[in-house]
Amino acid sequence: MKQDFILEFKNITKNYGKINIIKNLNLNISHNEVIGLLGVNGAGKTTTIKMMLGQEIPTTGKIKLFGKNPTNPESRIHIGSTPQNIEFPEGLKTLEIIQFVQAHYPNPLPIQEMVEKFGLTNFLELKASKLSGGQKRRLALALAFIGNPKIVFLDEPTTGLDVEARKILWEVIKDYKNKGKTIFLTTHYLEEIEQIATRILFLQKGEIIADESVEGLQKLANSTQSKVSFDCGTECSFEGFQTIDSVINKNRNYTLITKNSDALIYELVKHNIPFSNLQIKKENLESAFLNLSKGE
Amino acid sequence: MRLGLEYFKIYFLSTIRNIPALFFTLIFPPLMLLLFAHQWEEKNAFGALIVFFNYSVQTVALMLLGMGVTQEKNSEWAKYLRSLPVGLKPMLIGRMLHTLSLSFINLFSVSLVALFILHINVNFEQIISFATIALLGAIPMALLGMAIGYAANPESSRSIFTLLNLLLFFGSFSLPATGIFGTVRNFIPTYQWTVLSYSFVDKSISILNPLICLAAYSFFFLFLFQKMYRKTQKV
Ligand SMILES: Nc1ncnc2c1ncn2[C@@H]1O[C@H](COP(=O)(O)OP(=O)(O)OP(=O)(O)O)[C@@H](O)[C@H]1O
Ligand SMILES: [Mg+2]
Numbered sequence: 001m002k003q004d005f006i007l008e009f010k011n012i013t014k015n016y017g018k019i020n021i022i023k024n025l026n027l028n029i030s031h032n033e034v035i036g037l038l039g040v041n042g043a044g045k046t047t048t049i050k051m052m053l054g055q056e057i058p059t060t061g062k063i064k065l066f067g068k069n070p071t072n073p074e075s076r077i078h079i080g081s082t083p084q085n086i087e088f089p090e091g092l093k094t095l096e097i098i099q100f101v102q103a104h105y106p107n108p109l110p111i112q113e114m115v116e117k118f119g120l121t122n123f124l125e126l127k128a129s130k131l132s133g134g135q136k137r138r139l140a141l142a143l144a145f146i147g148n149p150k151i152v153f154l155d156e157p158t159t160g161l162d163v164e165a166r167k168i169l170w171e172v173i174k175d176y177k178n179k180g181k182t183i184f185l186t187t188h189y190l191e192e193i194e195q196i197a198t199r200i201l202f203l204q205k206g207e208i209i210a211d212e213s214v215e216g217l218q219k220l221a222n223s224t225q226s227k228v229s230f231d232c233g234t235e236c237s238f239e240g241f242q243t244i245d246s247v248i249n250k251n252r253n254y255t256l257i258t259k260n261s262d263a264l265i266y267e268l269v270k271h272n273i274p275f276s277n278l279q280i281k282k283e284n285l286e287s288a289f290l291n292l293s294k295g296e
Numbered sequence: 297m298r299l300g301l302e303y304f305k306i307y308f309l310s311t312i313r314n315i316p317a318l319f320f321t322l323i324f325p326p327l328m329l330l331l332f333a334h335q336w337e338e339k340n341a342f343g344a345l346i347v348f349f350n351y352s353v354q355t356v357a358l359m360l361l362g363m364g365v366t367q368e369k370n371s372e373w374a375k376y377l378r379s380l381p382v383g384l385k386p387m388l389i390g391r392m393l394h395t396l397s398l399s400f401i402n403l404f405s406v407s408l409v410a411l412f413i414l415h416i417n418v419n420f421e422q423i424i425s426f427a428t429i430a431l432l433g434a435i436p437m438a439l440l441g442m443a444i445g446y447a448a449n450p451e452s453s454r455s456i457f458t459l460l461n462l463l464l465f466f467g468s469f470s471l472p473a474t475g476i477f478g479t480v481r482n483f484i485p486t487y488q489w490t491v492l493s494y495s496f497v498d499k500s501i502s503i504l505n506p507l508i509c510l511a512a513y514s515f516f517f518l519f520l521f522q523k524m525y526r527k528t529q530k531v
Contacts, residue, residue, distance in 0.1 A: 091313035100306050
């Protein structure tokens with residue numbers, strides 16, 4: 001039997017006027033995934049999400065959301081979303097907005113639970129349009145989850161959130177994934193999603209140039225490299241070292257790039273290099289991303 | 297239907313908490329009645345009452361609902377709502393109830409002016425009848441307001457709605473009965489609406505024609521509204 005996907009993109013292109021934004025996108029999303037969509041400003045991330053939600057219609061190609069066209073409201077019963085920008089209507093209180101959105105779903109989560117999770121308890125009686133930027137974002141996130149959807153779309157969800165709220169969001173996403181649900185999110189903060197994403201998509205100039213697990217991506221970006229840095233009391237020479245790719249020397253603070261940090265440490269000790277403040281940094285997704293973008 | 301009530305609730309709450317918009321919509325029709333009533337003095341107080349009853353409903357449908365639609369249709373919130381699992385119907389029901397409830401408030405204030413300031417000689421039964429017909433007319437008027445609301449752009453909508461509101465107002469009673477205008481007026485929804493109300497006073501007037509006309513307009517405006525709504529989605 002064919003695997004039943006939550007969402008299918010088949011040969012999707014999208015033009016705004018004569019300008020081509022998305023080129024021939026093919027993509028399947030299953031249950032129990034945390035997918036991060038990365039790309040520079042203007043890459044087409046928001047456009048992609050809008051097409052997934054039926055808010056924009058692709059120029060060519062076919063999208064299926066739970067087997068239906070996303071413009072069909074029935075296809076959206078099991079989705080929740082937080083748009084990149086949201087403004088709430090004048091005059092409505094936070095609680096009224098939550099109740100209103102909750103009423104759209106057949107098996108929603110309790111309002112109390114979401115309110116507590118996203119720290120909205122003190123704002124329920126305030127006008128939503130008068131909340132601070134971060135408070136609005138938190139409300140928008142609560143709205144994405146309130147319907148207990150099978151997939152949640154979050155467009156740059158951490159923008160404007162304080163440290164505390166970010167932590168909460170990652171916890172919520174992890175919990176949600178553990179319930180077997182799917183999260184699709186876009187972000188520019190690459191470091192934070194490498195912890196939770198099961199799959200990373202890179203969008204560049206309207207094309208997916210990578211669709212990989214975090215590990216796969218690091219391999220792809222030739223990124224088994226580590227940075228080993230330390231201070232050295234005297235000028236050091238690394239002649240005869242087998243494992244060093246390159247050396248950066250800043251006032252006797254050395255940074256060595258290597259593919260095998262363990263072997264490098266062994267060599268440092270063997271050559272009696274008087275190092276202190278040793279730090280080893282594995283290549284993270286952010287640098288993988290940069291490598292990948294540079295490689296076009 | 298339950299969701300329709302939810303939509304009604306948020307529309308209603310955000311309107312009644314917007315004091316300036318509410319004030320102008322609700323104050324205008326009774327004020328007009330107050331200012332113009334002496335034109336009809338002794339002659340046709342009924343006619344004046346009917347015209348202003350209908351006018352107050354029409355103003356809510358065009359100026360409050362229609363213009364409101366234009367102003368919010370491109371908002372981030374309106375776009376967000378389109379990602380929720382809901383079709384057109386609850387929104388339509390919500391807007392309809394919204395128009396009806398505000399029209400009701402409007403009719404109430406016009407009635408107070410008519411009874412206690414102008415001392416127009418109408419009985420309770422007549423007021424109820426006129427009000428019922430006026431509210432019935434809210435259906436085609438609200439649909440018209442929404443259709444234009446989704447078609448118009450925010451810059452031009454105020455002039456469009458103001459002009460339309462005036463044209464429909466004068467078209468409802470001031471066209472001559474003879475010549476080309478006599479024919480034209482039969483196609484003006486507000487004229488037929490007035491005729492329908494008037495049939496309560498003059499039993500010789502047939503209600504068939506106005507009913508058919510208003511029903512036809514309702515379907516036409518509904519069709520137009522759906523078309524315009526869908527169009528705003530496609531870029
Ligand atoms: N409604 C629109 N009409 C015309 N062009 C648009 C429209 N929406 C987006 N675009 C264009 O499409 C391109 C992709 O925009 P999109 O919002 O999808 O980018 P993004 O990847 O989400 O960027 P960001 O990281 O800044 O949010 C941009 O060049 C933008 O100018
Ligand atoms: Mg974006």
